[in-house]
Amino acid sequence: MRAGDARVLVTGASGGIGQASVEALLRAGAAVLLSGRAPEKLAVVAQDLRQRTGAAAGRVAWHAADLTRAADVAALARGAERFDVDVVVHAAGMPAFGRLESAAAGDLERLLATNLLAPMQLTRELLPHLRHRPRAQVVFVGSALGRLGLPGFSAYSASKFGLRGFAEALRRELADSRVRVQYLGPRSTRTGFNDTAVEAYNRHTGTAMDGVATVRRSPCA
Numbered sequence: 001m002r003a004g005d006a007r008v009l010v011t012g013a014s015g016g017i018g019q020a021s022v023e024a025l026l027r028a029g030a031a032v033l034l035s036g037r038a039p040e041k042l043a044v045v046a047q048d049l050r051q052r053t054g055a056a057a058g059r060v061a062w063h064a065a066d067l068t069r070a071a072d073v074a075a076l077a078r079g080a081e082r083f084d085v086d087v088v089v090h091a092a093g094m095p096a097f098g099r100l101e102s103a104a105a106g107d108l109e110r111l112l113a114t115n116l117l118a119p120m121q122l123t124r125e126l127l128p129h130l131r132h133r134p135r136a137q138v139v140f141v142g143s144a145l146g147r148l149g150l151p152g153f154s155a156y157s158a159s160k161f162g163l164r165g166f167a168e169a170l171r172r173e174l175a176d177s178r179v180r181v182q183y184l185g186p187r188s189t190r191t192g193f194n195d196t197a198v199e200a201y202n203r204h205t206g207t208a209m210d211g212v213a214t215v216r217r218s219p220c221a
């Protein structure tokens, strides 16, 4: 698919990787529906990206949704259908770093709801629509920690290992359809995602951090 023909839903569009992806898509001529939790933030991000890329107003829209809420996921899916999306980029996610016993039960539930259950549910909601699009794609933004378990990241890794398994199985499940499934596993990236504890961990362990431009150019698996 040429990006210029694409109509794309990007979740996590108010975040570092999501915004960089939206900007690249708009510059390539795509129409993008941005999603995040806060309407005010999305309106500002959408306006800023419109100005920086020169995209016509009709090519940039937004829909606020808290992806831990089933009703918001369903409403976002209906909004994406009305926008006539071909491509869904699941970039929303939340971090978790620290010893497992220091996490509250609710923290684990919110983490799995955001990083694993929400992309599964949103994809399930949108598949009937995507199956009718000639060149549909679903892109999951996972993590290098979805392949490698490191101390302090047990819960986060569980969410991203799960997402990678889901993407791999779904790709095979949809092999006889026109829907392509891709999984991207970025390394640590300089956005607002990582707090000072993770940055200190990265320095201590010699873990390199990429800029968002590197992630934007990364090949998907």
Ligand SMILES: NC(=O)c1ccc[n+]([C@@H]2O[C@H](COP(=O)([O-])OP(=O)(O)OC[C@H]3O[C@@H](n4cnc5c(N)ncnc54)[C@H](OP(=O)(O)O)[C@@H]3O)[C@@H](O)[C@H]2O)c1
Residues within 6 Å of the ligand: 011, 012, 013, 014, 015, 016, 017, 018, 035, 036, 037, 038, 041, 065, 066, 067, 068, 090, 091, 092, 093, 094, 114, 141, 142, 143, 144, 185, 186, 187, 188, 189, 190, 191, 192, 193, 194
């Ligand atoms: N940065 C890294 O080091 C790194 C490395 C590998 C993979 N990743 C993955 O890349 C993706 C994007 O990360 P990032 O670095 O761009 O993070 P970020 O700058 O913190 O952005 C996170 C995005 O997710 C959205 N989000 C969080 N919880 C949400 C919820 N409950 N409902 C809806 N939206 C929600 C945020 O929206 P709000 O505006 O509502 O907060 C924001 O748009 C994540 O899946 C992350 O796991 C990041």
